[in-house]
Amino acid sequence: MSQVGAPQGRTWAGSSRSPRSRTLRSVATLTSAVLAVTVLAGCSSDGDADASPAAAQDNAPTARGLVDDGGTLRWAVDALPATFNAFQADADAATSRVAGAVLPALHTLDERGRPRLNPDYLETAEVVETEPRQVVLYKLNQQAVWSDGREIGAADFVAQWRALSGRDTAYWTARNAGYERIEKIEKGRNDLEVRVTFAKPYADWRSLFTPLYPKQVMGSPNSFNDGARTTLKVTAGPFLLGGVDRKTGDLSLTRNPRWWGKPAKLDSLVLRAVPRADREAALAGGKLDLAEIDRSTAERIALALKDADAGRSGAQAAQLHGPGSAITPGKALGSWALAHGADEELAAEVKAARAENKAAAARYAAAQDTLAGYVVRKSLEPAYTQLSLNGESGPLADERVRRAVARAIDRRELAESVLKPLGLPADPPGSHLALAGQAAYADSSDALGDQDTKEARALLADAGWVPGGAQKKPAGTKAGSEAEKKAETEKEAKAAKEADSKQEAASGKRAGQGDTASDDGLYIVGDDKPGELPAAPRIGPGGPETGTRVLAPAPAAARQSAALLARAEALDTGARAAAGPGNAKPDKGVAGAYAPLGSAAPAAVPAAPRALGKDGKALSLRFVLPSGPGSETLRAVGDRIVRMLDAVGIRTEVTKVSDESFFKDHIASGDYDLALYSWPASAFPATDARPIFAKPEPASDGSLLVEQNYSRVGTDRIDQLFDQAAGTLDEEEAGDLIRQADARIWAAAGSIPLYQRPQLVAARQDVVNAGAWGFAAPRYQDIGFKKSETTKGSPSNG
Numbered sequence: 001m002s003q004v005g006a007p008q009g010r011t012w013a014g015s016s017r018s019p020r021s022r023t024l025r026s027v028a029t030l031t032s033a034v035l036a037v038t039v040l041a042g043c044s045s046d047g048d049a050d051a052s053p054a055a056a057q058d059n060a061p062t063a064r065g066l067v068d069d070g071g072t073l074r075w076a077v078d079a080l081p082a083t084f085n086a087f088q089a090d091a092d093a094a095t096s097r098v099a100g101a102v103l104p105a106l107h108t109l110d111e112r113g114r115p116r117l118n119p120d121y122l123e124t125a126e127v128v129e130t131e132p133r134q135v136v137l138y139k140l141n142q143q144a145v146w147s148d149g150r151e152i153g154a155a156d157f158v159a160q161w162r163a164l165s166g167r168d169t170a171y172w173t174a175r176n177a178g179y180e181r182i183e184k185i186e187k188g189r190n191d192l193e194v195r196v197t198f199a200k201p202y203a204d205w206r207s208l209f210t211p212l213y214p215k216q217v218m219g220s221p222n223s224f225n226d227g228a229r230t231t232l233k234v235t236a237g238p239f240l241l242g243g244v245d246r247k248t249g250d251l252s253l254t255r256n257p258r259w260w261g262k263p264a265k266l267d268s269l270v271l272r273a274v275p276r277a278d279r280e281a282a283l284a285g286g287k288l289d290l291a292e293i294d295r296s297t298a299e300r301i302a303l304a305l306k307d308a309d310a311g312r313s314g315a316q317a318a319q320l321h322g323p324g325s326a327i328t329p330g331k332a333l334g335s336w337a338l339a340h341g342a343d344e345e346l347a348a349e350v351k352a353a354r355a356e357n358k359a360a361a362a363r364y365a366a367a368q369d370t371l372a373g374y375v376v377r378k379s380l381e382p383a384y385t386q387l388s389l390n391g392e393s394g395p396l397a398d399e400r401v402r403r404a405v406a407r408a409i410d411r412r413e414l415a416e417s418v419l420k421p422l423g424l425p426a427d428p429p430g431s432h433l434a435l436a437g438q439a440a441y442a443d444s445s446d447a448l449g450d451q452d453t454k455e456a457r458a459l460l461a462d463a464g465w466v467p468g469g470a471q472k473k474p475a476g477t478k479a480g481s482e483a484e485k486k487a488e489t490e491k492e493a494k495a496a497k498e499a500d501s502k503q504e505a506a507s508g509k510r511a512g513q514g515d516t517a518s519d520d521g522l523y524i525v526g527d528d529k530p531g532e533l534p535a536a537p538r539i540g541p542g543g544p545e546t547g548t549r550v551l552a553p554a555p556a557a558a559r560q561s562a563a564l565l566a567r568a569e570a571l572d573t574g575a576r577a578a579a580g581p582g583n584a585k586p587d588k589g590v591a592g593a594y595a596p597l598g599s600a601a602p603a604a605v606p607a608a609p610r611a612l613g614k615d616g617k618a619l620s621l622r623f624v625l626p627s628g629p630g631s632e633t634l635r636a637v638g639d640r641i642v643r644m645l646d647a648v649g650i651r652t653e654v655t656k657v658s659d660e661s662f663f664k665d666h667i668a669s670g671d672y673d674l675a676l677y678s679w680p681a682s683a684f685p686a687t688d689a690r691p692i693f694a695k696p697e698p699a700s701d702g703s704l705l706v707e708q709n710y711s712r713v714g715t716d717r718i719d720q721l722f723d724q725a726a727g728t729l730d731e732e733e734a735g736d737l738i739r740q741a742d743a744r745i746w747a748a749a750g751s752i753p754l755y756q757r758p759q760l761v762a763a764r765q766d767v768v769n770a771g772a773w774g775f776a777a778p779r780y781q782d783i784g785f786k787k788s789e790t791t792k793g794s795p796s797n798g
Contacts, residue, residue: 053437054425054756057111058377059771060763060786067265067768067784076274076282076291080244080251085228086211087164089174094251094271101253101269101780102235103211104144104152112437113382113775115206115683120144120261121152123192127205130729133183134198136205142192143260146214146236154187154194157209159218161185161196170221177687178208201727203734204684212236238264238781249273265784277629279762283374284367289764290771293376294630295422298760304371314365314372322364324357374762377771378422381759383680384429385418385634387641387752390673391713392696392704395465395619402713402749403448404459405621405674408648410451414637415755422758429753432693433685433742436756437775440685442739447746456648460612460619467649470613612649620651621673624666628659634676637754641674667710675710678757681775685738686725693745695719713750 081094099105106122107115117125121144129135144152163171164179183199198205214234217223232241238259242252253269274282280297282288293301307317319325327335339350387409395401411428419426429435430443449455460466612619625631625638635656642652652674657666666672682688691707695714699705706712718741725737745751759772769782 053112053380053774054427054435055378055380055774057772057774057776058379058761059773059776060377060768062768062786064262064265064782066787067782068787069265069784070267071265071785072268072270073266073767073770073783073785074270074272074287074289076279076288077251077271078273078275080246080249080271080273083229084232084241085213085217085224087173087175088225088229089172091174094273097271098241098251098253099211100237100778101239102232102237102241102256103213104236105210105777106138106208106212107206107210108777109683109775111774111776112439113435113681113683114439121212125206127729130201134201134205134729136196136198137188138194138196139188140192140194141260144236145258145260146234147240147256147258148234149258150214150234151191152212152236153191154185156212156215156218157194157196158185159215160209160213163218163224168221170225172221172225177690178202178204201729203726203728203731204687207684207687238262239269242268259781262781264781269780269783283762284370286370286373288762289767291762293760293762295633295758295760297762298376298378298422301371301374301376301762304368305375307368308372314367314369315361317368318361318365322368323360327357373765375765377761377763378424379759379772379774380419380424380435381757382435382775383678383757384435384753385637385676385678385755385757386432387754388667388672388675388677388711389713389750389752390670390675391711391750392670394673395463395621396673398463399749400459400463401465401619404456404463404648405645405650406448406749406752407450407452407456407459408644408650409641409752409754410644411445411752411754412451414640417640418633418637418755419758422760424758426755429756431739431742432679432745432751432753433681433689433738435681438681440735440738442742444739444743444746447743448749453648460648460650464614465612465619465649466614467610467612470611470616470618472613472616610649611651618651619649620653621645623652623654623674624662624672625654625656625676626659626662627656631659638676641676670706670710670712676754686722686734690719690722690726693718693722693741693750709750711750713748715744715748718744718748 075097077094077097079092079094081092081098082090083095084098085091086095086099104121105118106125108118110116119141121141123139123141125136125138127134128137138157140152146152161179161182162168164173164176165182166173166176166180181198181200181202183197185194185196187193188195196205196208213228214236216234217228217232235241235256238256238261239253240256242254244251249272251271253271255264255267272282272288274288274291276292276294279288279291279293280300283291283293283297283301303321304317307314307320312320335350335354339347339354341347387405389396389402389405391397391399391402396405412426415428416426427436428445430445431441434441623638623642625635627635638654642654645652655672663677667675667677679692692709693714694707694709695716695718696704696706696709696712704712721737721741721744725734725741728734728737759774761771763771764785766786766788768784768786769779
């Protein structure tokens with residue numbers, strides 16, 4: 001599940017509201033791909049479940065006999081890979097794509113994300129012993145060889161284990177999960193057998209040795225750290241690594257003549273670096289055959305196909321909805337008159353403008369004709385977008401405030417706003433650790449609860465955030481002079497009067513706004529001036545409330561917390577029963593405390609609180625969003641969230657930052673309260689998800705080690721459940737432990753899954769076995785171009 005390139009971080013423990021982190025490793029420069037993270041998609045093991053993926057894959061599956069032999073396919077990537085070593089910190093999606101085509105993958109993922117043995121490299125792989133140690137026996141395909149002719153064997157397994165075990169710090173590795181559990185690796189009865197013995201049980205053993213690098217890469221720190229960054233001299237896949245042209249942004253993969261499996265249909269596969277913002281133009285120019293795209297590009301292609309189906313040429317389409325299509329005959333006649341008028345200077349300007357309009361229309365017409373040759377293939381990506389709540393400090397350190405934020409959010413509305421216009425299923429994810437269709441999936445969101453404005457307001461009130469709280473000084477504040485008191489009273493009365501009138505006006509305005517976020521309580525950093533914030537309602541005589549501080553009963557909130565944990569713990573029967581009620585380790589959360597018993601509180605909560613405050617401070621959360629192209633969907637979702645929080649009295653300060661600094665300078669460093677970003681689902685959640693939800697631990701230097709838990713919210717019990725799931729070889733038990741962990745992650749309210757990400761891929765209409773794969777891994781050797789009707793009878797490589 002770990003995002004390639006996502007740093008493991010430390011943040012300083014202290015009182016700073018926006019602590020900075022110090023990364024343990026170099027942080028890769030992340031573009032909007034952070035928002036579309038590299039996916040290791042999948043789920044548990046070979047066990048079959050009844051559930052199906054929320055959306056089927058859409059990749060034009062075609063029998064190999066109907067696919068042409070030969071040709072070059074141009075496939076867009078965000079950038080050329082910074083390294084060819086998938087185990088380095090700056091490996092990215094392009095690194096994974098190259099590795100998938102040129103290196104052994106012992107287990108690949110099917111359409112439901114289940115790891116399946118890859119017969120191109122393995123005959124069998126199974127646990128053959130469990131006592132006194134777990135032993136996995138790999139029987140290799142006897143034809144499997146590296147491109148230099150050497151057989152794939154135990155020496156390659158040993159070299160990769162030693163490099164990734166973490167024992168030799170000379171290797172600059174980004175992850176070693178699972179490899180540190182290996183005790184020894186040895187050859188079996190012959191050169192085709194490899195025995196791997198584990199020091200302690202490891203459920204996710206299928207995650208290891210994919211990709212498998214040759215011993216020439218893993219055998220020394222120099223070749224691992226530096227050599228594999230720029231080249232792979234030895235490979236073992238259906239393709240070979242060809243040339244890299246940094247100037248043109250092209251990386252070529254060519255058919256491997258030593259490949260023992262079904263030969264690649266393509267002569268070559270070119271990975272072309274095209275940023276997301278430039279892909280529509282590249283497609284319109286006919287420079288790509290396959291590319292992931294955003295919604296606007298998908299809509300443009302759909303329009304081109306609609307024109308083609310209606311028999312309209314590109315030129316006719318340009319007249320209908322292209323540049324200058326809004327020019328009326330009268331305006332056109334007036335423009336012609338000016339272009340041929342007596343004022344030569346004005347005539348020259350008008351002629352130049354007319355020429356540019358004509359050229360733009362011609363470009364649009366040509367683009368429409370070209371785009372009509374593509375089709376949009378769509379599915380759901382095996383990744384979800386979440387709202388992250390930074391619980392390290394500030395208001396969100398209180399779990400009641402985090403839960404209030406979660407209860408204020410209508411997840412279904414957000415999911416539908418993103419997915420329904422694309423014709424994709426819009427059920428919000430019910431799990432942090434698996435997605436619909438995976439064996440480990442179960443909807444545990446009821447451990448937190450659905451959207452409920454009343455409950456959100458009650459939680460906030462119980463935490464002390466009430467209308468007028470921003471004007472109230474903390475108990476014990478020394479009183480001022482009588483003149484100051486009188487001035488303050490008059491000031492409050494005036495503010496209350498203005499607030500009442502503004503509230504009435506705002507209410508009338510909001511009635512017709514629909515889904516548009518309210519500017520009430522919103523300040524966007526970078527705007528010329530903030531929106532005017534309404535004054536808080538007056539507390540005391542003459543105000544809408546009495547002078548009594550409005551709080552929900554603290555005992556009720558405490559009972560609610562206990563109920564939430566009880567719901568999560570309802571799944572947690574085995575371990576708890578075994579431990580006994582007196583031996584269970586307490587579940588120590590990172591932050592959040594309930595008001596003491598006996599706190600004064602009226603029974604009712606205000607029906608429609610305005611901006612909230614506590615001890616003289618307003619409740620305002622800093623909401624960080626990316627500003628770059630391709631992030632429009634996130635910003636639109638952010639606007640809706642602002643509106644939802646505004647409805648319960650939570651103000652938001654929206655900060656829009658560049659894609660380059662969004663993750664590195666804000667998410668990883670903890671410089672945010674709320675943020676939207678995505679995590680992939682995983683075939684191995686016990687291993688891959690643990691660092692994302694692990695409880696932050698204090699380091700000896702005073703910093704906070706958060707690994708990849710950027711919400712900084714976790715508990716001891718969640719960590720225990722992950723460890724237990726990774727250490728059991730009973731797949732049913734492992735799945736149950738994962739579901740228990742997920743229920744507790746929901747209850748902690750550090751991250752709120754909102755929607756599964758859409759996967760939109762533009763493909764030339766004759767490209768087959770490629771597109772929106774969903775959970776499944778591509779079969780690179782099957783990708784190609786569909787035979788034309790005239791060549792269907794010709795022989796091919798089956």
